[in-house]
Structure formats: C-alpha cells, structure tokens
Amino acid sequence: MATRRIFYIQKSAVFNRFWVWKKLPIWALVVLAFCSAASAQKSLVPAIEVFGGYSHLSLSTNQLGLENWTQMNGFDVAVTLPHIYKGLGITADASGNYAVAIEQYNYFIGPQYKWEFNHFQFVAHWLYGRAQTRVRQAGSTFTEPSDRQRSVALGGEIDVPLGNRISIRAVQADYVAASAFGANRNGLRLSTGLVVSFGKH
Known part of the structure; x- marks a missing residue:
C-alpha cells in the first residue's frame, strides 16, 4: 500500500x-x-504637457484713465502637444489677471518650438487668440463694461526637469499685444509653475 x-x-x-x-x-x-x-x-498615447501656475501681467492702461502701467496678478494654464514633428508642437494657453480697477483674460493657441540644452528645456512660441478686458466698477458684470478683441503673444519659457514626468517652469515671458475700447493694450506677462507630462515621453 x-x-x-x-x-x-x-x-x-x-x-x-x-x-x-x-x-x-x-x-x-x-x-x-x-x-x-x-x-x-x-x-x-501622444505626449501631453499640462502647465498651471501664477501669472503677473503688466498692462498699459493710461488711455483708460488709469495709471500708465497697471500691475495685475492671476493664473496661467496651458495644454501642449510638444512633439508633433522634430521639436515642433502646438499649445493652448489661457490666463486671467486682476487688479482693483481692471481685469483681463487671454485665450491663445499656436505653434511652439522646443529644444534642450544642459538639462534645461527651452521653448519659443507664437500664440494667437482673444483678449477680454473688463473695467471693474460698481454694478458691472462679467461682460459689461468689457471689450473682446484679437490678441497676440510672442515669447517663450524655460523648464527645469525634476524627473521624467514633472518639471518646474522657471519662467514664461510673453509680450502680449491686444486692443480694448478702441486703444492698443500692450503688456508683459510673466508666469511660473509646474509642468506635468503624460503619455509617450
């Protein structure tokens, strides 16, 4: 057994x-x-970069009866496809900046070119879109009194990678040219924040 x-x-x-x-x-x-x-x-899954952070806009406002330059604080967000073809990509950008007497929103989309040097990532872009400028006063709404006109942003950014997926946008600088209430509104927008990458990298 x-x-x-x-x-x-x-x-x-x-x-x-x-x-x-x-x-x-x-x-x-x-x-x-x-x-x-x-x-x-x-x-x-294509490479996608999402940016979000702080934005400061120095806007010419003397023709609106305000100071020559109004300093405005706010936010800046962007979604980018950075690797469409050999460093060329496309980005969509939106920002809002606020002061006591005025606020401005910018909505952009356009091409960019990205390259790397000494572990830093450099980007140059040309963006086209709309700018909405609103005078803040008692009894006003989001649309009145406000003016929405074409807007252009020329500039770029410097990113510092912290890993494969996260980078710090050390600075993004844009010359913003727009018009509002029949006058040109030129300004300098500076932004900083975090960039998170998704998809193929």
Missing part, C-alpha cells in the same frame, strides 16, 4: 512537472501578447 502511494505521488509530481512545461509556451505567449498590447497602447 505504501509502495503504491509513493508511486502515485511520484507519478503526480512527474505529471505536474510535465504539465507546467507543456503549458509554458502558452503562458509565454499570453505574457508576450499582454506586454505587446500595453506597449502599443502606450505608443498610441
């Missing part, structure tokens, strides 16, 4: 070992297919 039990145990061990080796190619194919699918899915 003991001999039959030992023979059965040895037979089961041999069978299990043979079954594992027999099924090994199938498991290998399953793992390989899963890895290939994950890699293909990752390669289909």
Whole structure:
C-alpha cells in the first residue's frame, strides 16, 4: 500500500512537472501578447504637457484713465502637444489677471518650438487668440463694461526637469499685444509653475 502511494505521488509530481512545461509556451505567449498590447497602447498615447501656475501681467492702461502701467496678478494654464514633428508642437494657453480697477483674460493657441540644452528645456512660441478686458466698477458684470478683441503673444519659457514626468517652469515671458475700447493694450506677462507630462515621453 505504501509502495503504491509513493508511486502515485511520484507519478503526480512527474505529471505536474510535465504539465507546467507543456503549458509554458502558452503562458509565454499570453505574457508576450499582454506586454505587446500595453506597449502599443502606450505608443498610441501622444505626449501631453499640462502647465498651471501664477501669472503677473503688466498692462498699459493710461488711455483708460488709469495709471500708465497697471500691475495685475492671476493664473496661467496651458495644454501642449510638444512633439508633433522634430521639436515642433502646438499649445493652448489661457490666463486671467486682476487688479482693483481692471481685469483681463487671454485665450491663445499656436505653434511652439522646443529644444534642450544642459538639462534645461527651452521653448519659443507664437500664440494667437482673444483678449477680454473688463473695467471693474460698481454694478458691472462679467461682460459689461468689457471689450473682446484679437490678441497676440510672442515669447517663450524655460523648464527645469525634476524627473521624467514633472518639471518646474522657471519662467514664461510673453509680450502680449491686444486692443480694448478702441486703444492698443500692450503688456508683459510673466508666469511660473509646474509642468506635468503624460503619455509617450
């Protein structure tokens, strides 16, 4: 009886070992297919950069009966596809800046060019869009009294990578040219914040 039990145990061990080796190619194919699918899915996701941070706008406002230059604080956010073709990309940018007597919103989209030097990332861009300027006074609303006109931003930024996915935007500087209430509104916008990268990098 003991001999039959030992023979059965040895037979089961041999069978299990043979079954594992027999099924090994199938498991290998399953793992390989899963890895290939994950890699293909990752390669289909384009690189996307999301920026958010603080913005300061120095805006010419003397023709509105205010100071020559009004200093405005606010926010700046952007979504970028940075690697469309050999450093060329496209970015969409939105910012809002506020002072006691006036506020301005800018909405831009346009091309950019990105390159790296000594672990720093440099970007130059030309953005086109709309600027909404609103005079803040008692009884005013978001749309009145306000003026929405075409706007252009010329500038760039310097990013300092902290890892594969996160960077610090040390500075973004833009010359913003717009018009409001029949007069040109030129300004200098400075922004800083964090950049988070998603997708293929």
